[in-house]
Amino acid sequence: MNYNFFTKKKTATPQNQPIPGREKEMIKGRSGGYMFDAGIWKMLRRCLLIGTAKSTYYAGKQELTEEFANVVTQAVAENPGRVAEEILYASDGRAINNSAPILALVLLSMGETPEAKKAFGEIFPQVVRTGSHFYEWLNYTKSLRGFGKVIREAGKTWLSREDVKGLAYQLLKYQQRQGFTHRDALRLFHVYPPTDNHRQLFEWVVKGWDELPADIPSDALAQIWWYEWLKRNPSETHTAISQGRLTHEMAAPVGKMDKQAWNLLFQEMPIGAMLRNLGSLTQLEVLRADEGANLQRVEAVLNNQEHLRKGRIHPIDVLKALKTYQSGGSLGRSQKTWKPVSRIVDILEKAVELSFEVVEPTGKVFMHAVDISGSMSSWVADMGLSCCEIATTMALVTAKAEKNYEIRGFSTKFKDLEITAKDSFSSAVRKTSNQNFGGTDASVAYDWMIENKFKADVVCFWTDSESWAGNKHPSQALKEYRKKVNPDVKAVYVTLTPYRISLVDPQDPLSWDLAGFDPSIPRIIQMLANDDL
8 A cells, every 4th residue: 555646746736726826817717617718709609709798608698798798888988999800700790790890889889098089980881781770779778878979970870871772772771679669760860861862761761751752762761652552552562563673571560461472472571581491481382392393592692602601601500490491391480381392401501601700621630528517508699500510510521521530429428429521511410419518628528639649630529618527627628639649639629608617728839719600710710720820
């Protein structure tokens, strides 16, 4: 009997304790484990991209959003220009929706320095792009700060933009939201019409048209004229849609809708509306297996990478549409049911892949470790998707771009998920759905790779980062792996929840912490693998 076990220098620390000598760099997560402090800027990006309006496994939405607001406020005080850049980055189709960037925009406007006010004004029109965004901004502003000078200036500028036709489109399409109407906004901001077209548009917003003008007043007001014409001739929906290029939000509330009306709308339907209405269009038989021309249009729109990018279509929106459409109406808010068309399912599968950014294969060996612990079963925003399902999809996108990879799942064990690049996204998601169990120990991935001498060039973790159940920290396990298998391995941790924790040792130059659900992450991982970043 001897005491070597006590006197021997320890190289591992249970995850429920901080690493000795690194205590100031670590914080205790909600799971009880100790992780490195991600800092305010990493957390800011996570919150902007992921959002905090939905509870996670370990925290409620109120707690998460209060933390988000505190982080934005702290960051604005430190560097308002950088906050503005982060808001723009997220708002440009990278966040799962625009709500978190809009909330952060309001908090930026509350900054005390002139720099904060200036930064708010400069990015406002790039973040608040639609009438829906405008109403949401008004609602948050009313609740959090009121309508001071900087707010009134932004509101006036938005409502008196030079593009009157585009403004009329927004005012017609989104006539009220979040307890506001555009009449309320015009009165609130005392907007002076800079042109005669603006004057006529504002008069329509405030008073409506008691009598329909005999002729269309101008090209800028053409859609409004046809909308008013349809109100007076509700059975003439087909003519109004064809001549006035009305959207379904404009035509459906005032016109008589039938299959032909929906077919006409479909021919001009923007990509976002098409994605949301695939089920309804199938139920109405606008989309059928024998309607080749219409299916061709779905493919031409949804399988075009440029259309996806210009429409700011987030990959998770496409994944949600795929899951909802395949359900035939049993998922989502729609009360309609339909029989899915196989070709549309195939188109959506391809659209998921196209909506992410990837580059040419790197030739490197990748190990994808997908967190399948109990905490990954929590839902993301209103997507109808779990963290684990989204993690699986993002890992599969990266794998499909490469030839040398393995995808495994970790909780307190590291198991083969039997997912390959030949899997569809639907089949891959099915393989990980309802598998969430047990505690979280990211170090088991390294243990397995050491035991099996698996020489990876890049290890990618897709996780909520709440690793707590192991006898050593993931960063310690990584050091062991480098010592025994590959000293040059790179580690990438993609964090899928808006927590201020990280599994990345800040002293490790070959480890990175990325914020999900950024569509560019697969491309960034490939660039890291090739030393291009």
